[in-house]
Amino acid sequence: MGSTGFPGAVGLVLARPARLLGAEPFFMEFIAGIEERLAERGLSVLLHVVADEEAEIAAYRRWAARELVEAVLVVNRTVGDRRPSVLRELGLPAVLVGEGGADGPGGTDGGGSGTAGPVVRTDDAGPVHEALARLLDLGHRRIARVGGPANLLHTRARTAALTEGCRAAGIEPVVVEGDYSEEAGGRLTKALLRGPDAPTAILYDNDVMAVAGLAAAKELGIAVPERLSLVAWDDSTMCRLASPPLTTMSVDVHRYGVLVAESALELIDGRPVAERWSPAARYVPRGSTARCGAASTA
The missing domain is CATH 3.40.50.2300 (Response regulator)
Structure with a gap:
C-alpha cells in the first residue's frame, strides 16, 4: 500500500x-x-x-x-x-x-x-417463482411488476422468471420499468391501475416503490388488499408500519x-x-x- x-x-x-x-x-x-x-x-x-x-x-x-x-x-x-x-x-x-x-x-x-x-x-428467479405461486394460489390472474432499471442483471432475471412462470400458468404479466424511487412507484402504479385490464396484484422491486404504490392505490380509491394485492422486494420498517403492512420478499x-x-x-x-x-x-x-x-x- x-x-x-x-x-x-x-x-x-x-x-x-x-x-x-x-x-x-x-x-x-x-x-x-x-x-x-x-x-x-x-x-x-x-x-x-x-x-x-x-x-x-x-x-x-x-x-x-x-x-x-x-x-x-x-x-x-x-x-x-x-x-x-x-x-x-x-x-x-x-x-x-x-x-x-x-x-x-x-x-x-x-x-x-x-x-x-x-x-x-x-438467486433472483427462485423468490419470484415463490411470490408468483402465492399470488396464483390466491386466485390472481392479472399480475403486474414494477421493476428496477432494465439494464441490471437482477432486474432481467426477475422479469424473465415472472414471464416464464406466468406463461406456464397461461397468463401474461405486465412489466414496467422504475428506478427504485418513490416517484416512480406512485406514477407507475397509477398508470397500471388506470389502464385497461388493471392488475389485481403488483410485485415491486423494492420497498420504497411498494410503499408509494400503496399510497397511490389509496389515492385512487382502490382498497388493499380487497381489490389489489401488493408485494414488495426487500423488507423494512416502512413495510411493517404501512397500513396495511406490506407483504414482502424479505x-x-x-x-x-x-x-x-x-x-x-x-x-x-x-x-x-x-x-x-x-x-x-x-x-x-x-x-x-x-x-x-x-x-x-x-
Whole structure:
C-alpha cells in the first residue's frame, strides 16, 4: 500500500442518485454488514457515490493510481458491464456482488468460474417463482411488476422468471420499468391501475416503490388488499408500519453484507475465495395480500 493510501480500505462505488440512498434502507443495511465484518480485522469501507458508470470507472482509476484500496466490491451488475475488465486492467482485486448462477445455490455455476473475479451470487428467479405461486394460489390472474432499471442483471432475471412462470400458468404479466424511487412507484402504479385490464396484484422491486404504490392505490380509491394485492422486494420498517403492512420478499441484508466482506477478506489475504450465495429471499405474508376479490389476508 502506498503512502497516500488508507491502509485496510475496501472500496464501494454506488452509481445511483444520492437522494435514493437516504430513502432506501437496503444499501445502508448492506454496508453495515460489510463494516461489521471488516472491523474485526481493522478494515473499513471507502464509500463513493457517483452519478453513472463512467464516473464509477473514473473513481476506480483514481483509486488504483493512488493505491487507496485493497480491493473493491462491484454491485448492480449490468448487461455489457465494463467494470470487471477495467478493474482487471487496473490490477484492482474485485468481488462481484449479486450475479446469478444457472443452477441456483449449490449448482455447478457457482464459485466464480469463468468470471472476472470471485462472485457472491444471488438467486433472483427462485423468490419470484415463490411470490408468483402465492399470488396464483390466491386466485390472481392479472399480475403486474414494477421493476428496477432494465439494464441490471437482477432486474432481467426477475422479469424473465415472472414471464416464464406466468406463461406456464397461461397468463401474461405486465412489466414496467422504475428506478427504485418513490416517484416512480406512485406514477407507475397509477398508470397500471388506470389502464385497461388493471392488475389485481403488483410485485415491486423494492420497498420504497411498494410503499408509494400503496399510497397511490389509496389515492385512487382502490382498497388493499380487497381489490389489489401488493408485494414488495426487500423488507423494512416502512413495510411493517404501512397500513396495511406490506407483504414482502424479505432478505437478510445485513447477513448479505457480512458474506460479501468475508469474500473480500479472503481475496485480500490471497486465499481461495469460497463459493457464497446471498441469503435467499423469503415470502413474508402480511396485510397487503388477499384472495382475489376477497377481504381475508394471505
